[in-house]
Amino acid sequence: MVSIRKCCFTLCFIAFWLLISSWGFLVHKTVHQLAVYELPKSIQPFFYKNMGKLVYDAPRPDIRRNTDSTEATKHFIDLEAYGNNSVNEMPIHWKDAVKKYSKDSLLKYGYVPYHVIYMKGKLTEAFRLQNKDSILFYAADLGHYIADANVPLHTTINYDGQLTAQVGLHGLWESMIPEIEIANYDLYSKHHATYLRKPDEAIWKAVRRAAALLPELFAKEKETSASFSDAQKYRIQMRRGKEYKSYTSEFAKAYAASLKNSINQQLIFSANLIADFYYTAWVDAGKPDLSDINREYSEADKSQLKEDLQSYKQNQLLPTQKLMAKKTVLKEE
Numbered sequence: 625m626v627s628i629r630k631c632c633f634t635l636c637f638i639a640f641w642l643l644i645s646s647w648g649f650l651v652h653k654t655v656h657q658l659a660v661y662e663l664p665k666s667i668q669p670f671f672y673k674n675m676g677k678l679v680y681d682a683p684r685p686d687i688r689r690n691t692d693s694t695e696a697t698k699h700f701i702d703l704e705a706y707g708n709n710s711v712n713e714m715p716i717h718w719k720d721a722v723k724k725y726s727k728d729s730l731l732k733y734g735y736v737p738y739h740v741i742y743m744k745g746k747l748t749e750a751f752r753l754q755n756k757d758s759i760l761f762y763a764a765d766l767g768h769y770i771a772d773a774n775v776p777l778h779t780t781i782n783y784d785g786q787l788t789a790q791v792g793l794h795g796l797w798e799s800m801i802p803e804i805e806i807a808n809y810d811l812y813s814k815h816h817a818t819y820l821r822k823p824d825e826a827i828w829k830a831v832r833r834a835a836a837l838l839p840e841l842f843a844k845e846k847e848t849s850a851s852f853s854d855a856q857k858y859r860i861q862m863r864r865g866k867e868y869k870s871y872t873s874e875f876a877k878a879y880a881a882s883l884k885n886s887i888n889q890q891l892i893f894s895a896n897l898i899a900d901f902y903y904t905a906w907v908d909a910g911k912p913d914l915s916d917i918n919r920e921y922s923e924a925d926k927s928q929l930k931e932d933l934q935s936y937k938q939n940q941l942l943p944t945q946k947l948m949a950k951k952t953v954l955k956e957e
Contacts, residue, residue: 652683856875
């Protein structure tokens with residue numbers, strides 16, 4: 625059976641939201657920033673000083689998909705391909721999964737939770753070597769894959785609603801709605817980075833939680849669509865002589881309202897887990913002192929961090945223009 629993701633997408637329902645995919649650049653950047661605020665003082669200064677680069681690089685794995693043919697299946701897991709109850713029965717360790725399904729099958733149908741653990745190992749080693757560039761590189765990539773594992777539509781073959789006449793659902797849920805609704809989101813979490821004794825179980829818990837949202841996600845789209853005509857639900861644009869459909873803001877807002885705060889919650893779960901994995905990788909590396917590779921951290925930075933944390937705790941990052949993903953220009957530092 626050929627993976628659906630490898631088939632040509634022939635329907636003329638292509639919008640910006642779908643093209644950028646996997647939480648969209650906005651959410652990927654946002655969860656990386658939020659994760660920094662949840663870190664302990666032992667490593668927070670390092671990540672805060674380099675937060676601009678971390679946030680800038682957060683979408684990089686999606687960009688890499690354009691040139692690396694092996695990249696795509698690192699972002700998702702088509703659970704149905706592994707059996708009817710695979711979400712509860714799949715081995716949590718890569719070696720066991722390879723024995724049960726074969727490496728070829730895993731590379732074909734997706735293996736995001738296993739890749740998260742692999743990337744955690746790379747970050748741990750980078751911490752151990754105290755290699756600043758490597759730490760930031762693997763931290764950005766690891767955070768991206770963790771966030772993707774929290775997206776319900778990254779856990780199913782029906783990833784874009786293409787099997788249920790709901791084409792375009794992927795970009796609507798993870799990109800268009802957050803872009804429209806983020807001003808209404810609560811971006812603060814009381815969570816503080818926690819050491820994960822079993823990180824493999826932690827990422828699988830995230831996958832299971834995300835997959836459990838699928839029935840409601842599909843059903844609410846159907847319910848919302850029943851109240852909209854095609855003209856109200858879609859807008860049509862001409863591009864190079866072809867018609868392209870995208871959802872209207874009115875439909876996106878109505879669908880978002882039907883889902884209540886589930887997208888906001890998944891965003892926060894992503895940030896929390898990213899912080900946990902960063903902290904766990906650092907602890908597993910022997911808790912290296914990062915001050916030697918963070919000499920540029922100054923009293924001014926310390927004061928700015930304190931101010932940012934205050935805005936974060938009051939859920940004022942967006943109103944105070946401290947949400948980096950929403951800045952007009954975000955440069956790599």
